[in-house]
Amino acid sequence: MPGVASADTKTVTFDEYPANTRIGEQYHVSHGVYFLASEGIQPWVDSAPGKAHSDDNVADVVNCTGLAGCGEGFYLPRTTGRLDNDATAISLYAGFYDPSPSMQTVQAKLTAYGDNDQVVGSDSATVTAGATFTTKLEIATPSAPISYFVYESQTPGDEGKALAFDDLSITYGTGGSPxxxxxxxxxxxxxxxxxxxxxxxxxxxxxxxxxxxxxxxxxxxxxxxxxxxxxxxxxxxxxxxxxxxxxxxxxxxxxxxxxxxxxxxxxxxxxxxxxxxxxxxxENCDRVVRFPYVDARSDDCMVKNGHQHMATNALVRVNGLVIKPADDSRPTLVIDDQNKTIKGAELTRPWKVSVDSNPDIPIYVGPIDWSFADGGSGPHKVLGFDLSGVPILKGLPITGIETSFLESGKARIKPSVKLAFWPFNYFGAITSSVQFTTDNDHSPDFSGLDIKLAKLDVLALELKDVQLHWQEGGTWSGGAKAVVNFSHKYTIGAGFGIKNGDFDFLRASVSGLNIDIGPAIFLQKIGFEVDRNPLTLVGTIGITAGPKVAGVSAVSVNGALRAVLADPFVVEVDGTAKVADRYKIGDAFLRYTSTGLF
CATH class of the missing domain: 2.60.40.10 (Immunoglobulins)
Structure with a gap:
């Protein structure tokens, strides 16, 4: 067992250790004295050249640097020294460590205790801030062995004052019983x-x-x-x-x-x-559990056990996702703040997971076994998060989902939606990813719920830069660039929308064009929308033919447009023909095919 020989005097000077060292066990073996953190402040080494009783260092008993709760309040200075062997005398040089000297004082008291916690002696003095450490406190008890000592101030008003000491000397006795x-x-x-x-x-x-x-x-x-x-x-x-x-x-x-x-x-x-x-x-009942990447709340109790928080047969909101039992089996949800997991205590019991909205948007039914431990300082992807047959998000079928937890306690959800209707399904269904965020304090943020596609080929019609934004319910709207395949392609901006999981509209209109679409034939204006059954463009069109004289076309035709979206692409115009854009010469019917034939 550590200790020193009986009938020996040992002096602790604190000069063996640099300033800002916390003293606990360092002098246990060599000097037979140690300081427990549970019995006050362990001495903190300070540099006090010219003030220390010997050499440069002293130790104060108020500095809490590195200790739990440091800075949360002021307390009286105090430390306890435990001895390996009974002592017959103890002394130290008291002082008030203050790098910026003032006229403040602190009451220093040294108390010695026997083996039954009885006081066997004490000494006290008043010391002044910044003064040299020359005030000696001393206790000698040849007939009453000292088992431990306390150095402190018990005076109200001394809270936070840097009571310190130097050159702690301990004289050990002889023949003490274990x-x-x-x-x-x-x-x-x-x-x-x-x-x-x-x-x-x-x-x-x-x-x-x-x-x-x-x-x-x-x-x-x-x-x-x-x-x-x-x-x-x-x-x-x-x-x-x-x-x-x-x-x-x-x-x-x-x-x-x-x-x-x-x-x-x-x-x-x-x-x-x-x-x-x-x-x-x-009572073990937390209704809010908060740690990085998780904000969990419940109206019922979440029972804490170590790093686990358990909610039995309860609805829990996690980062804007609603988790509740899917049947009457009374399952328990376990949130682990150390391993970064959320799972059912019994992995076979089912849960319902929904986006916290009005009404809630279901996204999953089944057992839960999520892990979000990986991700560094960025978003942590939730492993084990899937769909399990939940069919629809904002009117569109879901085929997959990726979920990440953010450090702020939000969830970022990226579903993959299936676009299995015209104009997306000409070459088979298209899958596109969208994104939104959820949290416990706000409605889901669907502002990022967009569908973006670079290009769609639909027979004679080509759609480029398709962008749809969710509006409400199952309604999405946006725009695209529609490329009409005359003998020369022409691009026109179009409005585009889908509703309740199907095509809703595609429409465009523009005039003042004078675009060459065939030999000596020019497109002047066009307006159309798509009719699904059969798949046609219907609208209005204006074309001219022949040379211009004084800026006026020789022949112009304005009328109704009907284009069959097939291969070849067939455009039919049924309207009125005029000469010099003034004189009607009769009704006109034109047919144009994508082979270039009028």
């Missing part, structure tokens, strides 16, 4: 229903203590059980852990003072030791 004490973590144990909380316990062995120490607990709230591991703590071991477990259905309780009893075997010590821990059972 002894021990126990120090549990002082924080109250909050044990949620159905969970276990661990309470670390340090065994402070002294004077060569070597033997088993057996542990028991009493005074537990109803519904709570206790165990220790290891139990007993054997040989020279210096720690055990108290496990406090609350039953799943245990009633919430007030704080109870649990008594920990430590019984030594011969060689470990001669006195049974006790210590106390405050513990209570609290």
């Amino acid at each position: 002894n021990f004490s126990i120090t549990p973590n002082p924080a109250p144990a909050e044990v949620a229903q159905g969970t276990t909380v661990d309470v670390p316990i340090h065994i402070n062995r002294s004077n060569g203590s070597n033997g088993n120490v057996s542990f028991a607990a009493s005074g537990l709230p109803p519904g709570m059980t206790a165990s220790f591991s290891p139990n007993p703590a054997t040989g020279t071991s210096t720690s055990t852990t108290l496990h406090l477990t609350a039953g799943q259905h245990a009633a919430p309780s007030q704080y109870s003072q649990i008594t920990i009893t430590a019984t030594p075997s011969p060689g470990a010590g001669s006195t049974v030791r006790t210590a106390h821990v405050l513990a209570r059972i609290r």
